[in-house]
Amino acid sequence: MALQDKYQQLIDTANTSGVSNLQVREQDGVLYIDGEAPSGAVKDKLWDVYGSIDPDFLSGDVVMNVNVATAVPGAKVKVVTEKSNLNIRKGPGTDQPIVGKAAHHEIITLVSKSNDQWWLVRTDDGEEGYAYAQYLAPVE
Amino acid sequence: MKRTFSRLLNASLLIAITSIWLFSCKPKIKDEDIQTQIQSNPALTHLVATVKDGVVTLSGECKDEADKTASENVVKQIPGVKSVVNNTTIAPPPPPAPVEIAADDPLTKGITDALKDHPTVKATAKDGIITVTGEATSANWKKIKIALDALKPKKVDASGLTIKK
Numbered sequence: 131m132a133l134q135d136k137y138q139q140l141i142d143t144a145n146t147s148g149v150s151n152l153q154v155r156e157q158d159g160v161l162y163i164d165g166e167a168p169s170g171a172v173k174d175k176l177w178d179v180y181g182s183i184d185p186d187f188l189s190g191d192v193v194m195n196v197n198v199a200t201a202v203p204g205a206k207v208k209v210v211t212e213k214s215n216l217n218i219r220k221g222p223g224t225d226q227p228i229v230g231k232a233a234h235h236e237i238i239t240l241v242s243k244s245n246d247q248w249w250l251v252r253t254d255d256g257e258e259g260y261a262y263a264q265y266l267a268p269v270e
Numbered sequence: 271m272k273r274t275f276s277r278l279l280n281a282s283l284l285i286a287i288t289s290i291w292l293f294s295c296k297p298k299i300k301d302e303d304i305q306t307q308i309q310s311n312p313a314l315t316h317l318v319a320t321v322k323d324g325v326v327t328l329s330g331e332c333k334d335e336a337d338k339t340a341s342e343n344v345v346k347q348i349p350g351v352k353s354v355v356n357n358t359t360i361a362p363p364p365p366p367a368p369v370e371i372a373a374d375d376p377l378t379k380g381i382t383d384a385l386k387d388h389p390t391v392k393a394t395a396k397d398g399i400i401t402v403t404g405e406a407t408s409a410n411w412k413k414i415k416i417a418l419d420a421l422k423p424k425k426v427d428a429s430g431l432t433i434k435k
Contacts, residue, residue, distance in 0.1 A: 153367075155366045155367075157369050160425050186433050187412070188431070190428055190429065191425075193419045193422075193424075193425065193426065195420055223379065223383060225382075246420045247383060247417070247420060264416065
């Protein structure tokens with residue numbers, strides 16, 4: 131219960147921001163928070179609150195996994211790398227050959243999710259392959 | 271005349287009293303009948319009931335508040351029941367599903383992908399625990415942490431990581 135108290139503000143934010151399928155479980159000294167945020171903005175807000183309670187996440191007592199509900203097949207997603215292009219690969223892994231690139235801030239289409247880390251995408255030019263999901267944000 | 275009148279009055283009184291008695295007195299429903307009704311009702315089989323003089327005492331475990339109220343209402347509908355003493359308890363909520371933790375191999379592969387753009391950070395996975403070392407800026411470490419959490423580790427131990435400004 132102590133961890134839930136420490137992170138009460140984070141749990142409250144998740145509840146009031148419309149996170150669905152929210153699960154908060156404590157196991158072996160770690161608090162696991164899972165759910166689906168209605169938008170990327172809500173997911174960002176949750177990470178900001180988490181970081182305010184545990185600066186730089188150095189306590190290691192939370193594992194938070196909140197996906198974004200708007201990231202569904204057919205959705206438009208924006209390349210949110212810091213400044214570089216995003217590699218589009220033949221398969222879901224950095225060991226896979228690069229078959230194309232999407233430019234920084236380009237809007238491309240999410241075709242399907244291979245898993246939480248790798249999404250099959252297609253650019254307007256018709257290049258299709260796998261891109262690392264961390265660098266893709268649903269257009270809201 | 272007076273005698274006839276007085277006889278009529280007696281007769282009316284007798285008829286009135288008999289009628290009142292006939293219409294207000296119901297045949298007494300026995301406690302055993304109530305008990306039979308309770309035991310044959312599928313909505314109440316999870317509970318225990320004792321009946322005494324039409325007063326039903328309910329005990330046992332209900333699955334939630336709604337179940338507790340519904341059971342009481344069902345019993346109240348049974349003919350002969352004068353009142354219900356609801357001593358049922360409510361079951362504790364089921365334990366949450368155990369947390370899913372990924373195996374070390376998929377964790378290791380996921381770590382490789384997550385750190386590809388961050389050569390100054392190193393991480394290994396053992397028994398579900400990802401141990402992070404090296405250095406990173408606060409902003410980059412946040413991105414890495416989000417990616418590592420998504421791999422479903424047991425824990426992300428960054429005590430060996432240096433955050434540089």
